[in-house]
Amino acid sequence: MATVERLRDRGTRRGQRALANLADEFREKRLAVGLSQAQVALAAGISRPTYSRIETVAFRQLPIAVASQVAAVLGLELAFRVFPGPDSLRDAAHVGRLGRVLAHVSSPLAHRTEIPLPQGPERPFEQRACDAVIFGRGRRTAMEMEMRLRDAQALQRRMELKRRDDPVDALVLLLADTQANRRASADSVGLFPGYTRLTFRELTRLLRDGQHPPDALVFV
Numbered sequence: 001m002a003t004v005e006r007l008r009d010r011g012t013r014r015g016q017r018a019l020a021n022l023a024d025e026f027r028e029k030r031l032a033v034g035l036s037q038a039q040v041a042l043a044a045g046i047s048r049p050t051y052s053r054i055e056t057v058a059f060r061q062l063p064i065a066v067a068s069q070v071a072a073v074l075g076l077e078l079a080f081r082v083f084p085g086p087d088s089l090r091d092a093a094h095v096g097r098l099g100r101v102l103a104h105v106s107s108p109l110a111h112r113t114e115i116p117l118p119q120g121p122e123r124p125f126e127q128r129a130c131d132a133v134i135f136g137r138g139r140r141t142a143m144e145m146e147m148r149l150r151d152a153q154a155l156q157r158r159m160e161l162k163r164r165d166d167p168v169d170a171l172v173l174l175l176a177d178t179q180a181n182r183r184a185s186a187d188s189v190g191l192f193p194g195y196t197r198l199t200f201r202e203l204t205r206l207l208r209d210g211q212h213p214p215d216a217l218v219f220v
Helices: 004-032 037-044 048-055 064-073 092-102 152-165 179-187 200-208
Strands: 110-116 129-136 139-146 170-175 196-198 216-219
Touching (some): 004 037, 004 048, 004 064, 037 048, 037 064, 048 064, 092 129, 092 170, 092 200, 139 152, 152 170, 152 179, 179 216, 196 200, 200 216
Parallel strands (some): 139 170, 170 216, 196 216
Antiparallel strands (some): 110 129, 129 139
C-alpha cells in the first residue's frame, strides 16, 4: 500500500511543476499582448503583489478560481482534469480483507500485490493494476477486492476488460461480506457467468494446498 507521505509528496511535486508551468504561460502571454502586471491584476480583481507572486511561483496555494480569472483576462482557457494514477491510498479495510486471503497462499504458489497491467502500443499509458496476482504451477490467478458492489454490470465490464488486456488463467472477485453486497449479488444473479461461488473456507483450503482456484466470486 502506498504510504500517506509518499503520495502527498508526489502530489506536492506535481502541483509545484504545474504552478511553474502556469506561471511561464501567464508571463509569456502577458508580454505578448503588451500588458503590465498591474493591468492584469486590476482586470482579474487581485492585487499587483499577488499577481507578481503567481508569475514568480511564490503563490504555493493558488486557488483555481483566481488562476481561471487571470487566464480569462489574458485570453487563455484554463482546463483541469484528473487521470488515474499508479498508486492510491487504500482503505485499511480493503487491505485487511485482501490480506486475509493472501495469508493462506502456500508453496509452490506465491503472490504479489498491485501488479500493473502490461502496456502496449494501443495502451502506452496503462495505469490499471490487479489488486493481487498468485503465481505458480505455470499459472496466474488475478484477485480483485471490492468493498462495495454498487454497479454489478459496470464491475463485470471492468473485470472483462482487465482480463482481455492481461489474460490470466483465472480471476477471483473478492467481495466484502456485508449485507449490502450480498443483496446486490443476489439481485445480479445473472452476472459473472462461469464464476464459481466459493466460500471463504473453500478458497483458503485451495490456497493452503498450493492449488489455484477457478474463476470465482467469494465473500471475504
